[in-house]
Structures are given as structure tokens and as C-alpha cells.
Amino acid sequence: MTTVLTNIRPIDDQLSEFHALIAGTCLARTDLVPAARDADVVLDGRGKIATPGFVNAHTHLPMVLLRGLAEDVPLRTWLETIVWPIERRMSPADVYQCTLLGLAESIRAGVTCVCDMYFATHEIARAVEEAGLRAVLSYGIVADSLDNGGREELAKTAELLEQWNGAAGGRIRVAVAPHSVYTVGQDVWEKAIQLADDHGALIHTHLCETRAEVEEWKQKTGETPIATLNRIGAFSVPLLAAHCVHVDPSDIEILAQHNVRVAHCPKSNAKLGSGIAPVAAMLDAGIPVAIGTDGAASNNRLDVLEETRFACFLQRAAAEEPTALPARDALRLAIENGRTAVGLSDVPFADHSPADVVLIGTDSVHAVPSDDPAATLMYASASTDVADVVVDGTLLMRDGELLTIDEEKAKQDVKSLRRRITD
Numbered sequence: 113m114t115t116v117l118t119n120i121r122p123i124d125d126q127l128s129e130f131h132a133l134i135a136g137t138c139l140a141r142t143d144l145v146p147a148a149r150d151a152d153v154v155l156d157g158r159g160k161i162a163t164p165g166f167v168n169a170h171t172h173l174p175m176v177l178l179r180g181l182a183e184d185v186p187l188r189t190w191l192e193t194i195v196w197p198i199e200r201r202m203s204p205a206d207v208y209q210c211t212l213l214g215l216a217e218s219i220r221a222g223v224t225c226v227c228d229m230y231f232a233t234h235e236i237a238r239a240v241e242e243a244g245l246r247a248v249l250s251y252g253i254v255a256d257s258l259d260n261g262g263r264e265e266l267a268k269t270a271e272l273l274e275q276w277n278g279a280a281g282g283r284i285r286v287a288v289a290p291h292s293v294y295t296v297g298q299d300v301w302e303k304a305i306q307l308a309d310d311h312g313a314l315i316h317t318h319l320c321e322t323r324a325e326v327e328e329w330k331q332k333t334g335e336t337p338i339a340t341l342n343r344i345g346a347f348s349v350p351l352l353a354a355h356c357v358h359v360d361p362s363d364i365e366i367l368a369q370h371n372v373r374v375a376h377c378p379k380s381n382a383k384l385g386s387g388i389a390p391v392a393a394m395l396d397a398g399i400p401v402a403i404g405t406d407g408a409a410s411n412n413r414l415d416v417l418e419e420t421r422f423a424c425f426l427q428r429a430a431a432e433e434p435t436a437l438p439a440r441d442a443l444r445l446a447i448e449n450g451r452t453a454v455g456l457s458d459v460p461f462a463d464h465s466p467a468d469v470v471l472i473g474t475d476s477v478h479a480v481p482s483d484d485p486a487a488t489l490m491y492a493s494a495s496t497d498v499a500d501v502v503v504d505g506t507l508l509m510r511d512g513e514l515l516t517i518d519e520e521k522a523k524q525d526v527k528s529l530r531r532r533i534t535d
Contacts, residue, residue: 153507153510155471155502155510157471159474159475160471160472160473160474160499160500161472161474161482161488162469163443163447164224164447164468164469165223165224165225165447165468165469165470165501165502165503166221166223166403166416166420166447166450166470167223167224167226167402167416167446167447167450167451167453167454168218168225168226168227168403168405168414169227169354169373169375169403169404169450169454170227170229170316170352170354170355170375170377170402170404171214171226171227171228171405171406171414172228172229172406172407172409173210173211173215173218173228173230173236174202174206174207174211174214174230174232174236175195175210175214175230175407175410176210176213176214176217176407176408176526177198177202177206177210177530177533178194178198178407178408178409179408179412180412181198181534182194182195182409182410186385187322187384187385187386190409190410195409198533198534201533202232204232204234204235205235206529207230207231207232208232208235208236208239209525209526209529210529211239211240212242212243212517212522212525213522213525213526214408214414215239215240215245215517216514216517216519216522217413217415219243219245219501219508219509219514219516219517220495220496220509220514221413221414221415221416221417222417222472222495222498222501223414224246224469224470224501225246225248225456225468226240226245226246226247226248227247227248227250227287227316227352227375227404227453228248228249229250229251229287229289230251230252233249233250233251233268233272233276234272237249237272237276237279237284240280240283240284241279241280241283241284242516242517243508243517244283244503244504244508245503246283246284246456246468247283247284247285248286248287248314248455249272249276249284249285249286250269250272250286250287250288250289250316251265251268251269251272252291253265253266253269253288253289253290253291253296253300253304254296255296255297256295256296256297256300257297257299258297258300258303260297262296262297262299262300262303265300266300266304266307269286269289269304269307270307273286273288273307273311273313277313283504285313285455286313287308287313287314287316287352288305288307288311288314288315288316289315289317290304290315290317291318292317292318292319292337293317293319293329293337293340293341294325294328294337298344301344301346302344305344305346305349308349308350309348309349314349314351314352314454314455315349315350315351315352316352316354317346317351317352317354318353318355319338319341319353319354319355319356320337320355320356320357320358320359320363321354321355321357321358322357322387323357323358323386323387325337325358336359336362336363338359338363338366338367339362339363339366342366342370347370347371348370350371350455351370351372351373352372352373352374352375352402352453353367353372353373353374353375354374354375354377354404354406355375355376355377355381356374356376356389357381357387357388357389359389359390359394361393364390364393364394364397364399365397367394367397368397368398368399371400372399373400373402373449373453374389374400374401374402374453375403375404375453376389376391376401376402376404376423376445377403377404377405377411377419378426379413379418379419379422380405380406380407380410380411382422382426383410383411384410388426388427388430391423391427391437392427392431392436392437400449400452400453401445402445402446402449402452402453402454403419403445403446403449403450405419415495416446416450417446417489417493417495418494418495419446420442420443420446420490421442421490421491423442423445424436424437424439424442424490439484439486439487439490439491442490443489443490467502467504467505468502468504469501469502470500470501471498471499471500471501472489472493472497472499473497473499474488474493474497476493476494478492478494479492479497499511499512
């Protein structure tokens with residue numbers, strides 16, 4: 113199918129000159145393609161901003177089931193008394209249903225790629241394949257040693273790599289995901305690193321999320337969690353670290369030296385009282401900081417545009433500096449840095465690159481007038497303004513209508529599951 117865009121208004125001047133074709137014959141501009149009138153679909157860009165799709169660099173999609181259940185409580189209480197007991201009751205079929213709702217929310221927010229960590233990952237992959245998004249998926253490994261569940265956990269990831277890495281025409285890739293330094297023993301970590309290296313896969317983990325986590329680890333080992341991962345060779349392979357809220361200058365130096373990618377989750381970190389990550393310092397060090405929403409149980413939304421705006425404002429508030437993280441730089445966290453973080457090295461809107469494009473309306477009352485596309489997106493637009501979403505040249509949403517997910521069924525399925533699982 114050929115999809116054609118007309119009357120394009122790009123997010124930034126550097127994107128104003130499209131190459132003749134994007135993703136081969138998948139996406140093109142009418143003034144560059146004489147046969148455009150013969151296209152299967154024509155999207156009119158008048159009154160809309162065109163942007164590469166947003167990347168959610170760290171999330172737990174099925175946790176939409178827990179949205180609003182665990183509010184205004186300490187993190188440990190949140191996890192141990194509410195989240196984990198409910199998750200233990202979720203079946204693989206439940207995970208699939210919840211994932212579809214999370215993907216529907218993601219598409220509506222202009223997200224074209226998600227980086228997810230959870231369990232029953234085969235079901236998450238099945239939902240992603242059907243919905244049409246791009247995804248890096250991982251099974252969260254939790255085991256304190258190889259002899260105490262570690263081998264079984266690693267085997268699940270190996271099976272996932274075998275079945276799903278490169279599936280759906282390359283839209284789905286698999287990462288290796290030791291949950292954290294404090295939930296995974298060193299021998300398990302070492303095998304996980306080897307598994308990732310053998311498959312050329314990304315490692316996806318949680319790192320330095322709370323002050324207590326870091327201080328307890330330092331008391332136990334005499335070093336920071338980042339120093340530990342550096343010592344055992346975790347940074348010898350591509351690694352995406354979620355959070356990195358409590359990092360010191362030496363930690364930042366290590367991350368920069370080893371090209372570690374960071375998924376910044378500002379709303380989750382703020383809501384749970386974890387703190388504000390030093391994003392400006394990490395960016396200054398050359399670390400590719402991307403944007404993640406975390407799960408809907410701790411956010412409560414999967415809205416990367418809103419997340420990016422919040423990240424921008426938090427950095428300005430912390431620095432007491434109104435020029436910190438300007439609009440275009442902030443948006444790069446959700447686009448270019450997001451693609452780098454999850455291993456999409458191609459350049460959006462370049463010849464033969466994947467056609468992952470979002471059109472966002474500018475005629476809502478909160479967005480008028482709209483003179484600067486980047487400033488409009490960063491400071492005024494809402495996810496409800498997202499009109500059209502294209503992934504790999506395929507329309508997932510057109511004029512606000514989801515095309516690959518039955519949205520009403522997804523909502524009703526999760527509502528029914530919520531009532532059943534919390535009784």
C-alpha cells in the first residue's frame with residue numbers, strides 16, 4: 113500500500129526537505145511523486161504538523177489494569193501490597209488484553225515505538241504484532257542466583273529471542289532485561305550480559321531509581337549500582353537504563369564513557385516521590401537521554417508528549433532557568449534520542465528509512481495561533497490533537513480513528529478484568 117502526505121508542515125526546518133521516498137514506496141510527498149494520485153491513501157497535512165513518531169523508551173504496557181489502584185502511598189507499599197499481589201493473579205490472556213489497551217493509548221498519543229518490560233511477553237508480542245507498532249520487548253528477569261531460578265528466567269528470555277526477535281517484518285525486537293542490580297544476582301547478570309552479546313540484543317534494566325535503593329546498595333557493596341554494573345561488564349553491550357534519578361558525577365562519567373542510554377521517566381519519579389533526574393548534566397555529558405512513561409500504575413498515562421513537557425518544565429524548575437531544555441531540544445528526547453535509546457539508528461524522514469510519521473492538528477482552541485511548530489507541540493499541543501499515525505508505511509490511525517485495534521472492546525475487556533481480578 114502506498115500512503116501519500118500532502119501539504120506537509122514539518123516540525124523543524126531540518127525536516128522540510130523530504131527525500132523523494134520514505135521507506136521506499138511506503139510514504140511520499142505528492143510534489144515529488146508524479147503518480148501520487150494513484151496512491152491507496154492520501155493524507156492531507158493542512159492544519160497539521162508532521163513529526164517522526166514518538167518513542168516510549170520505558171514502559172510496562174499491561175499495567176494499565178492497575179491505573180488508579182495504588183495512589184498516594186510509599187513506593188514499597190505500592191509494590192508489595194497492591195501491585196505485585198494483583199500481577200500474580202494475571203494470566204497470559206489477561207496480559208494480552210491489557211496490552212491492547214496500552215497500545216491503543218500509545219497510538220492515540222502519537223507513539224510509534226514502545227520499549228516494554230513485563231511478563232507473559234509472548235502475549236505482549238502478539239498484541240504488538242496485531243496492532244502494528246514498533247516495539248522492543250523484554251521479559252523482566254528476577255532471580256538472586258542461577259541456582260535459585262536464574263537459569264529458568266534466562267531460558268524464558270532465550271526462548272523469546274528465538275521466537276520474536278525480528279518478527280513482524282522487523283518491527284519487533286527483543287531485549288534482555290535483568291530487572292535491577294538489587295533483584296538479580298551477579299551470576300545471573302553475567303549470563304544475561306553474555307546472552308545479550310550472543311544475540312546482539314539490548315539490555316534493558318532499572319537503575320538508580322530511588323535514593324534508598326542507591327544508599328542501601330552502597331552500604332552493602334561499597335560502590336554505586338552503576339559502578340557495580342561497570343565492574344561486571346554490563347556496559348560492554350548496548351544498555352538502556354530506566355530512571356537514573358540518583359546518580360553522582362562519577363556515575364554520569366561512567367555512563368557517558370560507555371554510551372549507556374537513559375530512559376527518563378519524570379512523572380513516575382515525581383509521583384512516587386523518587387526525585388528529579390539530573391537530565392541537563394547527563395545531556396551535557398553526551399548521554400542520549402530519552403523519554404519513558406513507566407507503567408500506567410505509577411504515571412497514570414502513556415502520553416509521551418505530556419511526559420516530555422513535564423521533563424522540560426522540571427529541569428527549568430530545578431535549575432531556576434527558563435532557557436533550560438528549549439522546545440526543540442526537549443522534543444529530541446522523545447524522537448531522536450528515543451530512537452537511539454532503543455536501537456533505531458536510522459534517520460527519520462530519510463530515503464528508505466521506516467515510515468513512522470505522526471500528523472498532529474493545530475486547530476484546537478489550546479493550540480491557536482500556531483506559528484512555531486516545535487513550540488506549539490512542546491507547550492500547547494495535547495495528545496488529543498494527534499490525527500494520523502503511520503508506522504512502517506501502514507496507517508494505524510486516521511483522522512482520530514484507530515484502524516488496527518477495536519478500542520471499545522479493549523476498554524470493556526480491561527474494565528471486566530479489573531472487576532474480576534480485584535474482587
